[in-house]
Amino acid sequence: MAALLEAREIVKRYGGLTAVNELTLTVEPGTVNALIGPNGAGKSTLFKMLSGEVRPTSGEIFFKGARLTGLNATEVCRRGISKSYQTTQIFPNFTVVENIAIPALANLRGSFRLDPFRRMRGVRGLADLVGSVLHSMGLEERAETRAGDLAYGEKRRLEIGLALATRPDLLLLDEPTAGMSPEESKSTVDLIKELRKSVTIVVVEHDMDVVFELADRITVMHEGRKIAEGPPSEIRVHPAVREAYLGGTL
Amino acid sequence: MMLRAIGDRSTWRVELAIAVFLIAFPWVFPVIGGYANLATRILILGLFGIGMDLIFGYTGMLSFGQAAFYGTGGFVTAYLLSTGMLHNTLGALAAGTIAAACCGMIIGYLCLRQSGVYFAMLTLAFGEVFYFLENSPLAKWTGGENGLPGLPKPIIPLGFTTLHVQSNLALYYFVAILFFVGYWVARRIVRSPMGAVLRAILENPARAAAVGHNVPKYKLAVFTIAAAYAGIAGGLLGIFQGYMPPDAFSIDQSGEIIIMTIIGGAGTLIGPLVGAGLWSYLREALQNLHGVGAFWKLILGLLFIVLVTLFRRGITGGITDSIGLFRLRRRTAAAHAEEAPAVSGEAQP
Numbered sequence: 001m002a003a004l005l006e007a008r009e010i011v012k013r014y015g016g017l018t019a020v021n022e023l024t025l026t027v028e029p030g031t032v033n034a035l036i037g038p039n040g041a042g043k044s045t046l047f048k049m050l051s052g053e054v055r056p057t058s059g060e061i062f063f064k065g066a067r068l069t070g071l072n073a074t075e076v077c078r079r080g081i082s083k084s085y086q087t088t089q090i091f092p093n094f095t096v097v098e099n100i101a102i103p104a105l106a107n108l109r110g111s112f113r114l115d116p117f118r119r120m121r122g123v124r125g126l127a128d129l130v131g132s133v134l135h136s137m138g139l140e141e142r143a144e145t146r147a148g149d150l151a152y153g154e155k156r157r158l159e160i161g162l163a164l165a166t167r168p169d170l171l172l173l174d175e176p177t178a179g180m181s182p183e184e185s186k187s188t189v190d191l192i193k194e195l196r197k198s199v200t201i202v203v204v205e206h207d208m209d210v211v212f213e214l215a216d217r218i219t220v221m222h223e224g225r226k227i228a229e230g231p232p233s234e235i236r237v238h239p240a241v242r243e244a245y246l247g248g249t250l
Numbered sequence: 251m252m253l254r255a256i257g258d259r260s261t262w263r264v265e266l267a268i269a270v271f272l273i274a275f276p277w278v279f280p281v282i283g284g285y286a287n288l289a290t291r292i293l294i295l296g297l298f299g300i301g302m303d304l305i306f307g308y309t310g311m312l313s314f315g316q317a318a319f320y321g322t323g324g325f326v327t328a329y330l331l332s333t334g335m336l337h338n339t340l341g342a343l344a345a346g347t348i349a350a351a352c353c354g355m356i357i358g359y360l361c362l363r364q365s366g367v368y369f370a371m372l373t374l375a376f377g378e379v380f381y382f383l384e385n386s387p388l389a390k391w392t393g394g395e396n397g398l399p400g401l402p403k404p405i406i407p408l409g410f411t412t413l414h415v416q417s418n419l420a421l422y423y424f425v426a427i428l429f430f431v432g433y434w435v436a437r438r439i440v441r442s443p444m445g446a447v448l449r450a451i452l453e454n455p456a457r458a459a460a461v462g463h464n465v466p467k468y469k470l471a472v473f474t475i476a477a478a479y480a481g482i483a484g485g486l487l488g489i490f491q492g493y494m495p496p497d498a499f500s501i502d503q504s505g506e507i508i509i510m511t512i513i514g515g516a517g518t519l520i521g522p523l524v525g526a527g528l529w530s531y532l533r534e535a536l537q538n539l540h541g542v543g544a545f546w547k548l549i550l551g552l553l554f555i556v557l558v559t560l561f562r563r564g565i566t567g568g569i570t571d572s573i574g575l576f577r578l579r580r581r582t583a584a585a586h587a588e589e590a591p592a593v594s595g596e597a598q599p
């Protein structure tokens with residue numbers, strides 16, 4: 001089976017600092033992949049390269065067999081990769097529906113279209129797509145609320161909803177549960193379990209219970225490098241991982 | 251679930267209110283000392299300002315060079331009409347508008363490589379370049395410092411008859427019709443899917459790009475549209491005055507339209523008209539006031555500082571916010587009134 005995503009020895013340097021160092025990553029379609037590692041390991045930087053926001057210093061990225069390196073975030077999104085951010089990036093003065101409508105419009109209209117005389121309801125499929133994302137995110141009740149007024153956990157779910165409404169083939173979730181209460185965190189994990197039925201996922205997550213529950217495959221990063229990779233059963237007992245990251249707590 | 255246009259609550263009522271206002275304005279305005287020509291001037295600036303609002307109030311791009319397109323539209327229209335190359339006023343206006351839009355597309359393409367302050371500075375520089383071009387190298391066509399005089403009153407062939415717009419009032423209504431069309435078009439734009447994307451760019455440009463919108467292209471498109479608004483307004487200025495003044499190109503003109511937009515309320519489309527009305531009316535009134543004379547600029551400046559401090563979303567924003575608050579209070583009051591009997595009903599048995 002061909003891999004959905006393949007990053008080959010990608011490197012990102014910021015001046016003298018190497019945030020990601022010769023990292024190779026393969027993501028098979030239909031899987032949930034967890035990316036773990038201490039703060040500053042380079043996880044978010046890796047995501048930025050995969051999503052086209054940052055260009056690798058060297059190395060190549062392939063998606064669905066085509067070269068992705070050098071494309072910008074808009075083009076990468078159009079190819080089918082979408083990211084939810086570690087720090088919430090919503091449209092705070094829009095309502096929740098309006099927020100979801102923005103990525104949905106990109107999905108349905110393309111990256112650019114001059115349609116100044118079309119009405120919103122004239123965009124075929126918009127109501128269905130927005131409705132289904134609201135439903136998956138459990139935000140239907142909050143549809144008409146201004147996004148900036150949502151509770152923290154709801155904002156985080158909206159953040160995922162924005163990525164989902166582009167209808168990606170690969171969804172990158174950067175610390176989706178960070179800062180959530182245990183209940184919020186649990187419902188987000190349930191949500192990711194639902195999502196995995198329809199989309200391939202790479203998730204950065206700190207909670208090991210969550211990681212072992214969700215992931216088919218785990219990649220461990222440390223100081224920009226991949227130090228281990230494998231199914232949860234292997235990672236759990238991996239000596240280098242226990243030393244570098246889990247600190248022997250398992 | 252409601253999928254209406256983003257940030258929009260009202261429907262055709264707004265257009266109706268604007269139409270009624272446009273019809274009544276020259277009749278009501280004299281009550282406070284206004285007159286038809288001043289009303290016309292205000293509408294022309296209001297139309298110019300709609301473009302400014304589309305880029306600034308809806309998309310978040312601050313351009314200091316809009317006078318370049320105001321002047322371009324004005325001089326192309328004026329040249330065609332004053333030389334007699336075209337007799338049809340609407341044809342000349344269309345040519346001026348298209349010329350301004352083309353300049354807008356080119357300048358926009360060059361400036362939009364930068365954003366924020368650098369974008370603003372580039373537009374400022376291009377504004378100056380255009381002013382210079384009009385004044386010196388192109389003086390043969392533009393009349394240089396003298397501008398272009400001798401524009402005929404509007405002549406509009408309708409096929410079955412030809413309209414000659416003669417009186418000041420008729421000229422006002424000619425401009426008012428074009429203003430209304432311009433306003434209606436802008437309303438359609440901001441309520442369209444494209445308008446939703448523009449607002450998303452204003453709110454969070456990086457995320458708008460990351461979810462798949464080609465932000466630079468949208469910015470260029472709306473910049474071009476704004477230049478077209480500036481162009482038609484410039485053309486109307488020449489036609490209205492019978493003379494195209496070179497200072498349409500001036501940096502002051504670019505600054506004034508920004509001030510009018512902010513004072514009146516950015517992101518409202520009608521704000522620039524309100525701002526232009528206040529600005530133009532107060533200028534007239536203060537200049538004619540005994541003892542004020544040359545101090546009018548100082549007084550206007552102070553007044554605007556107060557207005558900007560009081561209303562962060564301008565006069566129009568301030569008014570719509572108050573209406574919204576009033577409606578919210580009324581709704582909550584109604585909700586309370588509904589709840590009350592239910593509670594007492596529960597308590598009874």
Ligand SMILES: Nc1ncnc2c1ncn2[C@@H]1O[C@H](COP(=O)(O)OP(=O)(O)O)[C@@H](O)[C@H]1O
Binds near residue numbers: 042046
């Ligand atoms: N834009 C940047 N400029 C300079 N250094 C950066 C930048 N972004 C990230 N870094 C550095 O790269 C390293 C990896 O950061 P990051 O990818 O955010 O780690 P993680 O998400 O694993 O916590 C950190 O040392 C961070 O300070």
Ligand SMILES: [Mg+2]
Binds near residue numbers: 044086
């Ligand atoms: Mg991170």
